[in-house]
Amino acid sequence: MRDETQAKIIEDNPIGNGLDAFRTSFQSICKGASISLIPNALEQLEREDIQNLILDLLSALRNLSAVRSLPSKTGRGTLRSDLLRLELSLDSDDFDYDRVKPLLKSTLTSDPDTLIWNHAYNAITESTPPPRLIASSLQQTPWLRNTSSFANSSEHRKYVDDVLKEELGSLYVGLRNFHGAYFGGVAGLDMASQAFFEQCVQGSDPLFEAGWKGWPKDANRDGVLSWFADFSEKLAAFADGHKSIPTHQHRRRPLAKPNKPIDGSVGKRKMDVGIVDDPQAGKNSRCHWSQILVPGELKSNPSADKAPEAWLDLGRYAREVLAAQDTRRFVLGFTICGALMRVWMFDRLGGIASEQFNINDDGLQFVSTILGFLWMSEEQLGFDPTITTANGERFIEIHRNGSTERIIIDKVMQRAPCIAGRATTCWKAHPEGQPETPLVIKDSWQYPERDEEGELLREVTDKGVVNVARYYHHQTVQIHGEDDDIRNSVRRGLDITQAANY
Structure with a gap:
């Protein structure tokens, strides 16, 4: 670094003992591996140990005062953002650890600050994958850097949110045909929604008259939750009695429980409302993220319908749902800010949403949305239809050597806890019989x-x-005879360039 401004920043913000904890971590790893603290000790460490060292070092560097002032290599932002992206890229299959070793060695030998920062810039230049693309390639290619490589095991919200924002990137809202794309295939939905809404507007004390009865004027959260719980009970009873539906759909219930954490996440996560796979669900029920079918988020202020607030909160819930449900391809959800509602879909590229509508102006649309969530098939909700359950066993079928084989899934070995990205899942399995x-x-x-x-x-x-590992078989997952992809299969051909905020 020859820039005088950068040199002045480094001089005014010395590292001091800011990296001592990293050096102590290195000594502890070497001691645990019975490796002497010699100059080439790094070369004797296992890949996992080196990865952990890099994570510790990058975390320590990001907490130094200089990193908040040193410029980014991209010309936008600071070096701190570059280091965060480098940390997230460690999970890449093609990450070259050798390119970060000069930074490790320089830090371990307590080189001058200028040299350490030089090595940090070099590591970023050589190791960070290229930034994600936009437009057509964005619609097709999942992003590599994501919350699955999040290093903080406590997953505190303040740490997760910055990473999740970067992972999700731009969230596209206002897609005109969103409702038709995701609800149009729900059998009997239009007729049933109309029938229920007609019940709501009839009688001497109608449930809907220039707006929903009981809706709090200030849209305060507790009032809306109470109203939503009452409305949901009526709609669920109607849904159960209106037509013959599969057993698994009878199990679904709308749920409102804002102040109780949902089980199954590392950090404590609370969800305002949603659709849950539990016929006994009530205000005092404890639920697991594996039971959450459709997450929802409520905000009393209509102005909260934007990225840093309701959108990110819902994205956080979608991440938990995808992590807990190993056959989930995408997650539908909704936000209600004041009386303004949007329906969302989160997949391995990020999130898209419908146009905004006022539930007190368009009561029928609101009924159709919630009833649609209750009546959708599992595939329409985002579950992988190629993974089947029968006789208490889950399995997939493959076409190998000219015949069909059934592979029984024994258990989940690993599932990347992210939204956008490759979202790798590994199962232990065996051939049938x-x-x-x-x-x-x-x-x-x-x-x-x-x-x-x-x-x-x-x-x-x-x-x-x-x-x-020995090769057995591979194939591209197909849904209804077509390769499963984001743009056509998951997003139903919806074009993000037509979004209101594109």
Whole structure:
């Protein structure tokens, strides 16, 4: 760094003992691995230990005062943002740890501050993956850097939110045909919604008359929650009695419980309202994220219908749902800010939303939305239809060597807790009737421009490479005979360039 301004920033903000905790961590790792503290000790560490060291160092660097003033390599923002992106890229399959080792070594040997910062800039330049693209490629290619590589095991909200904002990127709202795309296929929805709404406007004491009866004028949260709970009970009773629906849909209930954490997340997460897979759900019920089908967020102020507030809160819930439900491809949700409602869909590219509508002006649209959530099939809610359950077993079917094989899923081994990205899930499995033959199913969203991982694994298996998993089969997931992708399969062809905020 030859820039005089940068040199002055470094001089005015010395590192001092700001990296001592990292050096102590290094000594502890070496001691645990029975490695002497010698100059080449780094070369003797396992990859996982090196990754943990890099995480510790980047976290320490981001807490130094200089990093908030040193400029970003991109020309926008500060070096702190660059270091955060570098930290998130560690989970990339093609991350080159050797390019960060000069920074590690320089820090461990307590080199001058200028040299340490030079190595930090070099590591960012060489190691950080290119920024995500926009427009057509954004619609197709999931983002690599995401909350699945979040290093803080406590997952405090203040730490998660910054990462989640960057992961989600731009959220596109105001897509005109959103409701038709996601609710149009729900059998009998239009007729049933009209029938229920007609009940609401009839009688001497109608439930809807120039707005919903009981709706709090100031849209205060407690009042709206009480109103929503009462409305939901009436709608759920109507939904159960209106037509014959599958058993799993009878289990669904709208739920309002703002002050109780939902079980199943690392950090405490509270959700205002939603649709839950629990027929006994009530105000005092305890629910798990694995039961949340449709998360919702309430705000009393209509102006909260924007990215830093209601949108991000709902995104946080969608992340928990996707992490807890290993067959979920996408998550539908909703926000109500004042009386203004939007319906959302979060997938492996981020989030899109419907046009805003006032539930007191368009009561029928509100009824259709909530009833639609209750009546949707599991596939319409975002579950993977290629993973089937029968006789208490989950399985997939593959076409291998000219015949169909059934692969029984035993358990989840790992699922990346993120929204946008490859969202890799690994299951332990076995061929039907062959429990003695263990298999691992790896499921992830792929980058179309990259080589298929299955082909690479088949090649190394054919060559007899040792210490590598043996190839069994690979294929692209298909939904109704078409390759599963974001733009056409998940987003139903909705075009983000037509969004109100594009």
